[in-house]
Amino acid sequence: MSEHLATQTGFKKYYHLMRPHTLTASFVPVLVGTAAAKVFGDIRLDLLIVMLIACLLIQAATNMFNEYFDYKRGLDDHTSVGIGGAIVRNGMSPKSVYNLAVAFYIIAAILGLYICWQSSWLILLVGIICMAVGYFYTGGPVPISWTPFGEIFAGFFMGFVIIMITFYIHTGHLSVYPAVLSIPVSINIGMINMANNIRDRVKDKISGRKTFVILVGKNIAIITIAILYALSFIIILYVTFTKDYGSLFLLIVFLSANLPIKAVRRFFKGDKPIELMPAMKVTGQFNTVFGFLLAIGIYLSAITGI
Template identity: 50%
Template sequence: MNTSDNHTIKQALNEKEGFQIWWRLLRPHTLTASFVPVFVGSMFAFTEDTNFHLLLFFAMLLASMLIQSATNMFNEYYDFVRGLDTEESVGIGGTIVRDGIQPKTVLTLALTFFGIAILLGVYICIESSWWIALIGLVCMLFGYLYTGGPLPIAYTPFGELFSGFLMGTVIIGISYFIQTNAITAEVIWVSIPVALFIGAIMLSNNIRDLDGDKKNGRKTIAILVGRKNAIKVLAGFFILSFVLTAAYIITGILPLWSLISFLAIMKAFDVINKFQGKTMPIEMMPAMAATGKTNSIYGLLLGISLLLDAVI
């Protein structure tokens, strides 16, 4: 592809130069999968009659976002190495194939982010339990194996499961544990809707990339069931999340304040509408962004509802 074509694609994707190059590398629309679980788990802990450690909260928040960012960078690096990303690819940071940043630089930055996350993890372990170190290392390993290793998880039908469980349930559990030194059944139940929303982010990504992924031999859920059915599965994720939330409110696991999280329903409808009838990846970019926003709205409002329950 020549420079003119590359410039046209960058314009179509609204990609800018300077700081924006590095910001895109982080894939900011996915970072909601890292800060929402920490916020929800921490606010659930705040409702308990325990001392809330603000520094632990911020350390956990930053470590989670660094691991998510590093995972995105590994994705960028290994998809380039395997020849999956090209200048025409939509949804990637484009740092290597369109902006000319050296692959080694991206890999080094990812490892640096992991290193900083490990240092934050040491502080968290000192203040809570060293069992957190083992769990954190497992999370980081799966972050690498998502697109690295001999059989990347992203190439299988289990991407949504692993991302939802590790970034949703596990991160919520850790965020709760480091504040309370305990794990309860209630916090695990509350993590399930968040895990579903995070899985939805991955599923929407795979719906958008279905054609390209299929050509490259991937076996994602979207490929196995087809685009139309995958959109139905995505809608099912949203419906189940809100049904579980309602059940938790009725049974007292969540406070009545948590009804405010249902404001995210409109954005969930928007996601499905934006996917309907679309076949080109660039056409589905708004739906992908809206999926991340749905998770953000739901997660932030759920966390705020727990905070309100604790202080009012």
């Protein structure tokens, strides 16, 4: 039996419920936002840690809401790949999955109050909006994930918004610098969602979803991924050679350039959901490696002034 369809018990079923391969979308923006803040001054370790935990909890809770609502709508069964499988394979009740997601949201909200207390209460409003988007991504009468805008919402809120919040809580102001650097991160996060929609396009179409992938087809979706990945590197090149904040250290991200090439090739090669899982895995790996390298490059630029 494939590892993607195996039944999990004990701690493993909770681990898989959080869909750990997607959690890279939560901590990469925090690291990039913090590194960008270092360019402008000192950063606070406590705010970094609290922000990381809060974002991880929100992302994990969003995945649980996804699990719950997709099950309720009859989209998931024991043959579904890419899901946590907590309900359809591991015996957890839908209510327990939903309640665990709510509990994660509550803890994240409490951590958010600490962040607001240490920075600005305006963060509270932004945080509420982010949590609402996480819930309505698969919840509500018209889930965001059922529209062509899922990738945009995911990239914007998990990339741009989180980077800007993280930058702000350290510096007390906003800047064009982290905003520009957030573009490739937002793209890479959105492409994780695009990869998911490529894998699930057949079942999604039957269910009535109108995702971007369904509207344009698999091949155009893959070409879109390739173009946007290229744009991520072009933006880094642009920032590298700008007058005020350019740094050759940013070019370190090109060490990850083999991963998007590998992902695109695997997407073209595979067709069935189980065949596309390796490609999906690479999109998550690319987001992680690219994000870490970008954060390192920004940080080295900050501490060396080069």
